[in-house]
Amino acid sequence: MDVEEFRIRGKEMVDYICTYMNTLKTRRVTPSVEPGYLRTTLPAEAPIHPEPWDDVMSDVETKIMPGVTHWQHPRFHAYFPAGNGYPSILGDMLSAGIGCIGFSWAASPACTELEIIMLDWMGKAIGLPPAFLALEEGSKGGGVIQGSASECVLVCMLAARAVGIKRLKHQFPTVDEGLLLSKLIAYCSKEAHSGVEKAAMISFVKLRILQTDENGCLRGQTLKEAMEEDEEAGLVPFFVSTTLGTTSCCSFDNLPEIGPIVRKFSRVWLHVDAAYAGNAFLCPEHKCHLAGIEYADSFNTNPNKLMLTAFDCSLLWVTNRYLLTSALVVDPLYLQHCYDHTAIDYRHWGIPLSRRFRSLKLWFMLRSYGISGLQKYIRRHCELAKYFEKLVKKDERFEVCNQVKLGLVCFRLVGGPEETPQQVDDLNKKLLTNVNASGKLHMVPASVRDQFVIRFCVVSQHASREDIEVAWDIITDFATELIEGPDKERDLNEERARKHRAALAHKRSFFVRMVSDPKIYNPAINKTPPPQPTSPGTPPQPAPATPDTPSDADSIRLVPSTPKQSSWISWPLAFFFQSVDNDANDLPLRFRHLDTMVRLKSPHPGRRGSTPGASPERRAPSPAPH
Numbered sequence: 001m002d003v004e005e006f007r008i009r010g011k012e013m014v015d016y017i018c019t020y021m022n023t024l025k026t027r028r029v030t031p032s033v034e035p036g037y038l039r040t041t042l043p044a045e046a047p048i049h050p051e052p053w054d055d056v057m058s059d060v061e062t063k064i065m066p067g068v069t070h071w072q073h074p075r076f077h078a079y080f081p082a083g084n085g086y087p088s089i090l091g092d093m094l095s096a097g098i099g100c101i102g103f104s105w106a107a108s109p110a111c112t113e114l115e116i117i118m119l120d121w122m123g124k125a126i127g128l129p130p131a132f133l134a135l136e137e138g139s140k141g142g143g144v145i146q147g148s149a150s151e152c153v154l155v156c157m158l159a160a161r162a163v164g165i166k167r168l169k170h171q172f173p174t175v176d177e178g179l180l181l182s183k184l185i186a187y188c189s190k191e192a193h194s195g196v197e198k199a200a201m202i203s204f205v206k207l208r209i210l211q212t213d214e215n216g217c218l219r220g221q222t223l224k225e226a227m228e229e230d231e232e233a234g235l236v237p238f239f240v241s242t243t244l245g246t247t248s249c250c251s252f253d254n255l256p257e258i259g260p261i262v263r264k265f266s267r268v269w270l271h272v273d274a275a276y277a278g279n280a281f282l283c284p285e286h287k288c289h290l291a292g293i294e295y296a297d298s299f300n301t302n303p304n305k306l307m308l309t310a311f312d313c314s315l316l317w318v319t320n321r322y323l324l325t326s327a328l329v330v331d332p333l334y335l336q337h338c339y340d341h342t343a344i345d346y347r348h349w350g351i352p353l354s355r356r357f358r359s360l361k362l363w364f365m366l367r368s369y370g371i372s373g374l375q376k377y378i379r380r381h382c383e384l385a386k387y388f389e390k391l392v393k394k395d396e397r398f399e400v401c402n403q404v405k406l407g408l409v410c411f412r413l414v415g416g417p418e419e420t421p422q423q424v425d426d427l428n429k430k431l432l433t434n435v436n437a438s439g440k441l442h443m444v445p446a447s448v449r450d451q452f453v454i455r456f457c458v459v460s461q462h463a464s465r466e467d468i469e470v471a472w473d474i475i476t477d478f479a480t481e482l483i484e485g486p487d488k489e490r491d492l493n494e495e496r497a498r499k500h501r502a503a504l505a506h507k508r509s510f511f512v513r514m515v516s517d518p519k520i521y522n523p524a525i526n527k528t529p530p531p532q533p534t535s536p537g538t539p540p541q542p543a544p545a546t547p548d549t550p551s552d553a554d555s556i557r558l559v560p561s562t563p564k565q566s567s568w569i570s571w572p573l574a575f576f577f578q579s580v581d582n583d584a585n586d587l588p589l590r591f592r593h594l595d596t597m598v599r600l601k602s603p604h605p606g607r608r609g610s611t612p613g614a615s616p617e618r619r620a621p622s623p624a625p626h
């Protein structure tokens with residue numbers, strides 16, 4: 001494609017996108033395809049010879065679109081919103097067109113400088129303290145755009161880990177870093193996003209997952225008890241990840257309580273994940289949720305969730321950028337430049353070296369909408385959720401299961417007085433499955449207070465009251481059908497169609513689960529008891545002290561005791577050791593965080609860390625397939 005053809009095709013593409021957006025309503029919100037559908041329609045090999053662009057675009061419509069879940073569809077109410085504001089699409093287009101890679105200031109000065117300024121603009125607009133802003137006099141802080149909230153949490157955990165290891169190394173200079181690492185423990189609540197657990201896995205550290213109060217909020221006292229208990233047991237708390245606006249029910253951890261507790265422990269890093277809710281702090285009426293932010297070391301939010309900005313755009317701020325960069329810096333000669341002591345080089349702020357010009361889309365959004373335009377959108381989003389909540393509350397067959405503070409409503413059928421909790425869960429699973437299978441509306445489940453609930457999120461940018469009413473009509477129609485049974489007069493054809501829907505629903509529910517955050521729907525994660533000290537879930541014991549490390553190694557406690565609190569300690573590496581150690585007798589086992597059956601190998605008798613059936617994961621009750 002040469003520049004003249006690009007000029008034409010580019011305009012056609014914009015037309016295609018506009019038509020797509022204007023006609024979205026006419027499409028099914030979710031595709032009715034099965035895994036592998038595309039393989040049957042595309043060739044097995046890449047074409048040797050160039051193909052006409054018209055053929056490519058025709059395949060987009062006939063082959064790709066049938067397999068697309070339409071996140072911008074007015075009947076899409078799953079997950080959280082995925083922004084696609086037009087100015088941000090144009091920003092991404094320009095970024096791809098310029099095609100620069102801004103890993104250092106010198107690699108493309110405007111790319112770095114616009115990012116610094118945008119992060120300061122946004123930080124001020126949502127109400128972060130000046131310590132988070134790069135251009136504030138005397139500040140050591142600053143912000144950066146990462147690819148995802150998960151990356152934000154990971155890089156902060158890596159920075160905190162470096163701080164923790166350095167501190168321990170100072171105390172115990174002759175102890176091996178590996179042993180020091182085995183002492184570090186991080187904290188989050190059971191409502192935290194599973195990205196925190198993944199970060200702990202990658203960082204090779206323990207993570208203690210704490211109970212919340214009845215509103216899904218992590219309280220200071222719970223954290224305090226856990227941290228004290230762990231210190232007592234010889235562990236070293238180093239990182240606390242809190243959430244403002246949790247994925248399952250949009251609950252808010254109690255930062256004003258947690259902050260002072262964290263401060264009492266030396267050099268524990270406090271992170272605040274506000275991936276979705278953070279954008280709402282643009283509105284003065286939601287800034288109250290930021291109370292306690294002055295205690296935090298880092299904060300992240302995703303404008304690609306509630307600020308209409310196209311993915312990817314995750315903003316991370318830290319109060320001490322040197323702690324972040326010193327954990328991530330590697331500096332080969334070919335990347336150095338003469339301004340690297342005075343300019344920010346974002347390659348030291350994250351995992352990838354190469355980075356796109358993502359700040360362009362943020363700049364375009366902020367200028368095109370203005371803060372007032374974004375506030376208007378956020379307010380309508382929250383108001384529509386309140387409207388949906390009202391509709392649910394008016395129907396006595398249903399109940400609302402969360403505190404509706406932003407755009408997410410968790411609700412469920414109450415069930416009959418004679419029904420057991422399991423039966424009510426099953427009823428709600430069936431309702432959700434039937435609704436999703438119809439392709440008329442799309443929602444995902446969550447576990448709230450150990451109950452299966454349905455999440456209804458306001459997603460579409462232009463959602464109206466009418467859209468909410470249509471959604472509620474669809475939900476209540478399916479509920480009526482479920483509760484009252486099939487209409488006696490329905491003809492055979494309809495009955496057959498219903499069965500076909502149910503079969504599809506069953507298959508589709510698997511697909512839905514796969515694309516969901518596993519923590520949203522897997523109650524086993526929340527119910528699993530704490531691990532026992534001798535289980536294979538216990539991290540491998542440190543090697544015996546080598547001749548040059550006797551005194552220090554002896555002076556720190558090697559074996560953590562069992563936590564008394566009912567909370568979960570994640571020792572992800574146990575899985576790896578288990579599967580490496582053992583190679584006979586496959587045992588079916590439910591992997592805690594994937595809602596699929598995986599097979600881990602059964603133990604060789606007598607091998608380390610491989611007692612059959614003793615791991616916390618094996619003791620976890622497997623939720624019934626749904």
Ligand code: PLP
Nearest residue numbers: 148149150193245246247273275
């Ligand atoms: N944190 C919270 C509170 C979330 O709701 C989500 C996703 O919805 C994430 C983190 C993960 O976001 P990402 O996909 O950007 O990693």
